[in-house]
Amino acid sequence: MKSVAEILKGIRPEFDFSASNDFQADGMLDSFDMVTLVAALDKNYGISIQGTDIVPENFQNLQTIEVLLRRSGAKI
Amino acid sequence: MNFTFHRKRISGVLVVVPANERSFVEEMRNFNFPKGRSLKLKEVMGYDKRRIVEPGVCVSDLVLFGLQQLFEQGLLKREEIDALLLVTQTPDHFMPATSSLIQGRLGLKQDMLCLDINQACAGFVIGLMQAFMLLEQESVNKVVLVNADVLSRKASPKDRNIYPLIGDGAAITLIERDDKDSVIHASVKMDGSRAEALIIPAGGLRLPSSPETAQLEDVGDNNLRAKDHVFMDGSEIFNFVQTEVPPLIENLLARAGISSAEVDYFLCHQPNRFMLEKLADKLKVPYARMPNNVVEHFGNSGSVTIPTVMAYNLRERLLREQLQVCLAGFGGGLAWSAMLLRLGKLAFNNIIEYE
Numbered sequence: 001m002k003s004v005a006e007i008l009k010g011i012r013p014e015f016d017f018s019a020s021n022d023f024q025a026d027g028m029l030d031s032f033d034m035v036t037l038v039a040a041l042d043k044n045y046g047i048s049i050q051g052t053d054i055v056p057e058n059f060q061n062l063q064t065i066e067v068l069l070r071r072s073g074a075k076i
Numbered sequence: 077m078n079f080t081f082h083r084k085r086i087s088g089v090l091v092v093v094p095a096n097e098r099s100f101v102e103e104m105r106n107f108n109f110p111k112g113r114s115l116k117l118k119e120v121m122g123y124d125k126r127r128i129v130e131p132g133v134c135v136s137d138l139v140l141f142g143l144q145q146l147f148e149q150g151l152l153k154r155e156e157i158d159a160l161l162l163v164t165q166t167p168d169h170f171m172p173a174t175s176s177l178i179q180g181r182l183g184l185k186q187d188m189l190c191l192d193i194n195q196a197c198a199g200f201v202i203g204l205m206q207a208f209m210l211l212e213q214e215s216v217n218k219v220v221l222v223n224a225d226v227l228s229r230k231a232s233p234k235d236r237n238i239y240p241l242i243g244d245g246a247a248i249t250l251i252e253r254d255d256k257d258s259v260i261h262a263s264v265k266m267d268g269s270r271a272e273a274l275i276i277p278a279g280g281l282r283l284p285s286s287p288e289t290a291q292l293e294d295v296g297d298n299n300l301r302a303k304d305h306v307f308m309d310g311s312e313i314f315n316f317v318q319t320e321v322p323p324l325i326e327n328l329l330a331r332a333g334i335s336s337a338e339v340d341y342f343l344c345h346q347p348n349r350f351m352l353e354k355l356a357d358k359l360k361v362p363y364a365r366m367p368n369n370v371v372e373h374f375g376n377s378g379s380v381t382i383p384t385v386m387a388y389n390l391r392e393r394l395l396r397e398q399l400q401v402c403l404a405g406f407g408g409g410l411a412w413s414a415m416l417l418r419l420g421k422l423a424f425n426n427i428i429e430y431e
Binding site: 011030031032033035036038039048050051052054055056 | 236
């Protein structure tokens with residue numbers, strides 16, 4: 001199973017996601033990247049992140065993504 | 077708002093798609109965007125092939141082509157049409173109504189009603205509701221509902237938010253009274269306060285088209301778009317659908333006293349595969365019972381997509397048997413609609429190509 005950081009790296013290899021606290025503000029993750037990320041997280045963790053949870057604040061940084069994953073039933 | 081209809085049925089569906097097929101992979105170079113990220117998007121959203129009209133082709137051209145086929149094949153007679161309802165957001169002209177132009181070009185009788193309805197992706201259910209209401213009149217025996225759009229003509233080829241998903245097409249649906257005591261439940265909701273989430277800003281009287289409104293502008297995320305082009309706030313629309321559509325469907329099922337398991341198919345508007353998979357997950361419906369493959373074969377053609385799902389995925393079954401289906405449309409307006417009905421046996425259920 002890949003880590004969230006590894007999945008993010010696969011989507012936008014040019015960025016160091018561990019160095020940012022706000023992916024959107026830093027221009028590292030747009031709305032289409034978010035869709036690609038959700039599809040990858042769903043597959044990786046065997047979950048389905050709810051559509052209503054696909055909002056920028058849940059994808060602000062590695063910590064908010066991990067909170068979302070736990071809420072969605074992922075074992076991390 | 078809830079509606080109930082009695083003794084009405086859909087008796088045939090014919091979808092007209094342009095022969096001109098475009099490929100997402102070939103069009104990727106139009107977008108100022110890395111190839112790898114575009115391919116990931118293709119996989120998740122289901123973007124692949126789509127059908128769009130050649131320059132100059134209008135809604136009435138597609139509709140005429142389809143209706144003439146029905147006349148020639150003896151599936152419909154000119155004199156039988158008591159009402160022609162056209163749901164479109166891309167009419168031939170501001171005035172007159174495109175439905176009137178179609179009536180004139182086909183030489184239909186004067187003793188009939190022609191009506192244009194400006195609705196988007198919720199427009200198939202809304203059009204059906206109008207048809208059912210007209211069939212309450214003794215003088216109306218057969219209604220032709222036409223859903224048609226050529227929105228590709230108003231989309232910027234440099235806008236990857238919308239251009240790769242747009243399809244054009246027309247769907248002709250025949251609606252009649254049912255001899256059996258059938259009951260159809262429907263719900264529709266509207267929120268005009270969010271209208272600007274899906275809009276063509278210029279070209280009407282509020283902001284007439286001009287050289288300035290035709291000018292491509294950098295609108296962020298490497299997209300170029302003019303005010304004459306259609307704009308969609310993708311995130312707003314996605315959240316609107318995920319928030320509003322599940323309760324609309326759940327309440328409709330509850331009102332009708334039908335469980336989700338009793339519905340053979342959920343035939344939804346087809347914006348993209350990802351959005352429909354999330355909708356299916358939320359409603360706990362297996363993907364096989366909520367088809368999501370229209371966008372990858374034809375593109376998103378607005379209110380044409382629900383009849384396209386019927387004809388593409390259930391052609392044979394709907395010709396020979398009756399299925400319990402739940403229709404759901406959602407989009408511009410904003411508007412969202414759902415309908416629960418028994419569908420089939422249809423006299424025809426085809427897709428043809430306009431050349």
